[in-house]
Amino acid sequence: MKKHKQLSNLSTFAFIIAFLLTSCSSIIGTNKLKQVDEKTILHYAKKYNINSTENYELDTAYFTFLKSFDTKLFKQQIKNHYPPLQALYYNKTGQLQSFQINCYAGGFPNLKWNKNGIIKTFPPKQQAPLDTIISLKTQLKFLKPLSNTEKSTTNDYYYIVIIYWSKFMGRQSKRLIGFVQDNVKLATDKRVKIIYVNTDNFFADNLK
Numbered sequence: 001m002k003k004h005k006q007l008s009n010l011s012t013f014a015f016i017i018a019f020l021l022t023s024c025s026s027i028i029g030t031n032k033l034k035q036v037d038e039k040t041i042l043h044y045a046k047k048y049n050i051n052s053t054e055n056y057e058l059d060t061a062y063f064t065f066l067k068s069f070d071t072k073l074f075k076q077q078i079k080n081h082y083p084p085l086q087a088l089y090y091n092k093t094g095q096l097q098s099f100q101i102n103c104y105a106g107g108f109p110n111l112k113w114n115k116n117g118i119i120k121t122f123p124p125k126q127q128a129p130l131d132t133i134i135s136l137k138t139q140l141k142f143l144k145p146l147s148n149t150e151k152s153t154t155n156d157y158y159y160i161v162i163i164y165w166s167k168f169m170g171r172q173s174k175r176l177i178g179f180v181q182d183n184v185k186l187a188t189d190k191r192v193k194i195i196y197v198n199t200d201n202f203f204a205d206n207l208k
Contacts, residue, residue, distance in 0.1 A: 033168045033207065036200045038146055044167045048174045049181070050196045053150040056143040058164070058202040065142065069133065077131045079103075084199055085111070085172060086164040087180050089123040092157065094136035098123040100180075102172065111172055113179040122186035123159065136160055143197055158190040166200045 045055050066078050080101060089098035100119075104127045105111040118125040136154070139162055145151070154160045163180055165173040177196070184192045 031168045031170045033200075033204055035204045036167055036198075040167065041146065041198045041200070042148065044173075045196065045198070048165065048177050050165075050177065051194070052146075052148040054152075054194060055146050055149055055196045055198070057146060058197050058199045059142040059144050060202050060205045062142040062202065063206045065138075074133060076129070077133050080128050080131070081134055084164060084166050084169050084203060085176050086162070087124075087176060088139065088162045090136040090139075090160045090162070092155075092159070096130050096132070096134075096136075097159070098126065099128040099130055100124060100176075101128045102169075102176075104128045110175060113176060119179055119183045120186075122183055122190075122192075124183060136162075143195070152193075154193060156191065157193040159187065159192045161192060161194045162197060163194060164197050164199050166198060166203070168200055168203070 041055070041057065042052060045052055066081060069078055071078065080099070080103075083101040083103050085102040085105075087098075087100040088096060091097050100113060102111055105113055106115060113119060115127075116125075118127055140154070161180060161184060163177060165177060167173070180194065184194060
C-alpha cells in the first residue's frame, strides 16, 4: 500500500514536470536539454553577464525535497517552484517577497517579464503567488558552489534575489537575468545580493 502511494506521488510529480517543460518552455524555444560541465556553465555565465563569484549549481537533491511535499496539498506550490526560469526575492528574514516564473510571464516569442509594468518597482509587484514552503535558508541548502564561487554571507543584505537560469533555456535565461539586474538597480536605499543558480544538470538528471 505504501509503495503504491509512493508510485502515485511520483507519477503526479512526473506529470507536473512534463507539464512545465511542454506547456511553459517549448513554446518559447529552448536548446537541447543535456548534461553540462562546469566549463560550459562558466562560458554561458559570462555570455549572460553573470557575476562568476555568485554563480552556483542547483543540487539534484532538490528534486527529492520537492517530491517530499504532499502533492495533494501542495500541488500548485510544487509546480510553481519547479520551472527552469525563476527569480525569487527574499527579504533579510528569509521570507519570499516577490516571485517571478516563466509559466506566469506569457509572451511569444520572448517571455514578458515586465507585463503590466510589474518590475518597474523594487521589489517587483506580484506575478506568481507567494508561498512559505521554501524559505531562503532552505533554498541555500541546495546550492552547490562552482570553482569561482566566493564564500559569502547573506546577513549583510536587505534583499537576496535568487535567479534560476540554464543553457537549455537559451536567450530566455539571458533576458530574465537582464531584467532582474535592471530591477535591482531601483533599490537605491537597500543592499541587494543576487545569487545565480544554473539548473541544466538538475533537469537533465531528473528527466532521463
